[in-house]
Amino acid sequence: MKASLFCTNSYLSPQPFAHQGWPTPPRYSEPEIGVQSAEFALEQARIADEAGFDWISCSEHHYMPALQTPNPGIFAGALTRVVKRARIALLGPLVSMTNPVRTAEELAMLDQLSGGRLVALFLRGTPNEFLAYGVNPKETRARTQEASLLILRALSEPEPFGWEGRYFRFRTVAVWPGPIQRPHPPLFYSGNSIESATFAAANHFGLGVSFYPPPMVAQLTGHYREQCEKHGWRPTPEQMIYRTFLGVAESDQEADGMRSRFFGLAALGSMFRGRASAVGMPSVGDAGLAPKEIGTDADGKNSAADSGQPGFGFGGLQFCGSPDTVVKQIGEFHELTGIGVLDLSFGGAGLTPQESQRSFRLFASEVLPRIRSLGAEPAVRIEAAAAK
Numbered sequence: 612m613k614a615s616l617f618c619t620n621s622y623l624s625p626q627p628f629a630h631q632g633w634p635t636p637p638r639y640s641e642p643e644i645g646v647q648s649a650e651f652a653l654e655q656a657r658i659a660d661e662a663g664f665d666w667i668s669c670s671e672h673h674y675m676p677a678l679q680t681p682n683p684g685i686f687a688g689a690l691t692r693v694v695k696r697a698r699i700a701l702l703g704p705l706v707s708m709t710n711p712v713r714t715a716e717e718l719a720m721l722d723q724l725s726g727g728r729l730v731a732l733f734l735r736g737t738p739n740e741f742l743a744y745g746v747n748p749k750e751t752r753a754r755t756q757e758a759s760l761l762i763l764r765a766l767s768e769p770e771p772f773g774w775e776g777r778y779f780r781f782r783t784v785a786v787w788p789g790p791i792q793r794p795h796p797p798l799f800y801s802g803n804s805i806e807s808a809t810f811a812a813a814n815h816f817g818l819g820v821s822f823y824p825p826p827m828v829a830q831l832t833g834h835y836r837e838q839c840e841k842h843g844w845r846p847t848p849e850q851m852i853y854r855t856f857l858g859v860a861e862s863d864q865e866a867d868g869m870r871s872r873f874f875g876l877a878a879l880g881s882m883f884r885g886r887a888s889a890v891g892m893p894s895v896g897d898a899g900l901a902p903k904e905i906g907t908d909a910d911g912k913n914s915a916a917d918s919g920q921p922g923f924g925f926g927g928l929q930f931c932g933s934p935d936t937v938v939k940q941i942g943e944f945h946e947l948t949g950i951g952v953l954d955l956s957f958g959g960a961g962l963t964p965q966e967s968q969r970s971f972r973l974f975a976s977e978v979l980p981r982i983r984s985l986g987a988e989p990a991v992r993i994e995a996a997a998a999k
Contacts, residue, residue: 613951614665616664616971617669619669619678620680621652621677624644633674635674656690661696666697668954669683671703671736684718691721699729704731706754706759707736708751711765712765716786719786722792729790730797733801735755754778765786772784798817808834811835812842817846818832818852821853825929848945849986850951851950851951857929857930859931863936866936869970950986
């Protein structure tokens, strides 16, 4: 099992978080605190690298103080200067809303800057982000799929080529400089729905799942592995990523207190509900979501997030307890899902900075060394998988 630190670059002052809804007005942004927030995030990444984390990740989000990385490529470039060993994981650009050739060029540059340590995952985005960039939500699944295939080809094609697709048309594509990792860095696709997991398997992408509870994750990864077999390949544990919140305390009792106060990014659920009507998406209240209903579906709605139901884990510590308890939880999760990389956030609303930092340190020193052997069975390594 490998561990990734989800580096959110969260705004350090609580003031803007008191604002209800989305977007957060820019008047709450103070330059000095913004600089301090970025410096803190980069320092945390440096410490995580030295502590043995395998990946350091960042992700594109818009208009939110909790996730201040509207251009994750810029932030990832800064990470290459302070993270000397771990992979730089861009998890990831919202390719439904951006120029895919520009994204491919940025990924190639980041692979150069990192010395061949880049990992990238293609994201579709969430309803509020479609609104931010004026993208038709009903087109975003198809746009994401086409953009992902174009980026894949742009990173691996040795000769100039043209692209005539439904949403993207380029007479000439010739990414320069090319990536260090050939034919391309390890690439992943967001798999928060059955359709997305099917697409990832068919195109030899790794799979990324975020925030769902373990039974839903297991259904998605099980479907993904079945589809991979149909397409003649078998993913390694390292080709399946899970992003979630984690809390570690000295005792289970203390961790229970953290769990009771933590609500993470739970406000996103109500935010999605509030913006759904603005972009013509129905709100869903069914807590019993089946796999085909989870994720952002073909009609543009994000059923699980939009429902605001407890099953969608924006607001929960998926792994929480003493070091012994968390090791046990992660072992059971791996056994159920086959996931080989955990992309972890240790912060979130409801926890003090001191609790978050202590949780991070306890995980690095007392949990991470004990989960290393999970998923270590002989398999083709991720570097070799990139050649597919």
